[in-house]
Amino acid sequence: MDRTVGQLSPDSCIFCAIVAGQAPAVVVYEDAHTMAFMDINPATRGHVLVIPKKHARDIFDVDEEEALHVMRTVVRVAKAIDKALQPDGVNLIQANRRAAFQSVYHFHIHVIPRWWDDGLVPIWRHQREDPQVLREVAAKIREAIG
Secondary structure, rough: OEEEEOOOOOOHHHHHHHHHHOOOOOEEEEOOEEEEEOOOOOOOOOOOEEEOOOOOOOOOOOHHHHHHHHHHHHHHHHHHHHHHOOOOOOEEEEEOOOOOOOOOOOOOOEEEEEEEOOOOOOOOOOOOHHHHHHHHHHHHHHHHHH
16 A cells, blocks of 8 residues: 655654655555555665554664564564565564664664575674673673563
């Protein structure tokens, strides 16, 4: 379904404007809690964004219940992409804050179909970490989880 009504206020969240019908989007799925729509700057053909309808800036702001709804929709969309487009693989990418390349400050997950030789490259390089450093970092994370 195409949403092509209304105008976006410059100080508004573009994804909230899409949910409100004030900005255009090509929607592929929608339920009471989430919306999935085509990325207007796709990494590959079939690149879909999945968002909670309730605004949350990032992973640190989204509540667990909303994140659960988003992940359910991500699974549904990924399976639909696999069936419809038959890619060689699918990436799920979720970025938080500028240093991690977040560019729209509304929590979202990218569902990106992948094909061999599609030109995309890994976003990290593989390098072994010292096992002692791994244990130390893990201990800090466990302590923060509580």
